Amino acid sequence: MSAAHAHRDLYIGIAATVLAAFVLAGMDTIAKFLMRSLPTEQVVWARFFFHLLLVGAIFARRGNWSFVRTRHPVLQTVRGATLVGVTLSLYSAIRNGSLAEATAIVFFAPVLVTVLSGPMLGERVRHWHWLAVFLGFAGVLVIVRPGFREHDSALWLACVAAVSLALYFVLTRRLRGLDSERTTLFHTTLGGSVLLSILAGLSWQAPTAAEWAVLVGIGALGAGGHLLLVRAFHLAPASTLAPFLNAQLVAAAIYSAVFFNDVLDLPFLAGTALIVGAGLWVSQRDRRALHRPAP
Template sequence: MAGGLPAAPGSAKRRRLRVCRQTRRRPAATDLARPRPTRTLNSSTRSSRPRLGILLMIGAIFCLSVMEAAAKYLTATQPYETVVWGRYLFHFLLTVPIFLAPTTIRLVRTGRPAMHILRSLFLAGGTLAGIGAISLMPLAEATALVFSAPLLVTLMSPWALGEPVGWRRRSAIAVGFLGVLIILRPGTDFLQWAALLPLLASLCYACYQVSTRLLSFSEHPLTLFFYTSLVGLAVTTPMAFAVWSPPTAGEWLLLLFTGFFGFAGQFLLIKAFQFAEASTVAPFIYVQLPFAGVFGWWLFGDLPDLWVLLGAAVIIGSGLYIWRRETRRAAAPD
């Protein structure tokens, strides 16, 4: 399931205007001698290629959907803790070569290690809950419930990020959670304890997204990338060996498969935000639902029923409305 998004686009636009004004003047010799600032997720030096950014976002979501389908397949024969550990193990092994170059090794150093660890713990918790959910539920249903994460991010924004949330977006949050109830159907046999796992994953992902926003103003994307895999591996290793069942050669190959597609998805996600504004690419995260539906039907014979489709439509509609209000907030605050 997809990871966090950068901060809202309004401040980035203002920074670009300031940069444009500054670049009109002739640089002094002392300016040329100054070290260049570290590129962050919110860096105003982002290349403006929105179509490429959209394609990269869709590619990222496709890779993450493939990873989840492979993980669900593996959980039929392996504990889900082992599956998550394998995902992080091969993700980390693929990440290490990036940081062996002299130009990138310095990015391992950070002045905010505690925040990196906390952010990575949120993602590890979300991944554990998410993989646990899809091991017990159809892919499309679990994915639809996890889509409540953007609603929780907006709900947390006033106290966590200092971002005001008006009555329109608060109303959209309420409608979005109505969609969650439509999928869960309280009072029916459908509601089981397993349905709480994607909601726990959603809460973890929301906290992960908020912490990503807080770090994105000062940290390089590759720094976030490194600590995500390192902390995730450290957390899941003892959990995996507590329930260890030696994987077969085919299962090792599938674990490598999940790690590779998890790595590729996160890497493409970072690149998408380097080529286009968050406001441009963020809505395309919802293509994960049709991907999950297709993989669930093709590999496992699962077809979402009418209630799941209706609830997913309500959640996605609320999320898109909130995204639209956030992109217009500077011009027309709610």
């Protein structure tokens, strides 16, 4: 590949990552509006079910159904269940709380992954990983300010979402090389759709025609955002794209301020800076350790 093509792919990958961040934050924003009239479980069900239909249709358009078969059904099912936990917790948090604050707390997950990778994957946990966890959790506490504000419970639900997302990332790493990316992406939404069909059925409320259209749109935005990320990471190195994933925090903050009149106060900005800074710092230290010559 020529240098010109490599640079073009790099810029396209970065643009796709930023676009995906705004698309996914937009999906969460629309979901928050929709949860004013529909149960949370029903909105999350649409997020998974219509995502599944769209991804399945795209993958099967050439008649190749190999993505349906998995060699690790239990691991795929557990991974899908953790993502259900992420989305249910996050949407329960943003139903009554701030979208920007909940999103910032969920971004603590990548820092947690570095610690969970030790007992669950056998990877070495270094001292800077623990320091990053401490800094990131300090950022969470600055945002939540337990006991000093309303909607504490909503923000603690965002903490549950962060832990669930960290488990999801670890299980994703476990599946690397065991199943194809298409198989993993398909089964993530398949397992979630089955589980959420049961949960949503317990509190089902008949949507209007307009609400059905929005429910389909939520699933389409979810699928579109994830497909953009898959494309981005195909074109550019993960280490290059990782900082641009934080664009979702920027998007969530903009949407919160514009659509919900949320005030982005100093504690939110300081806590977000600690969480993002911890993630970027540990990523940089890991890259330096990886490229350091062995003694």
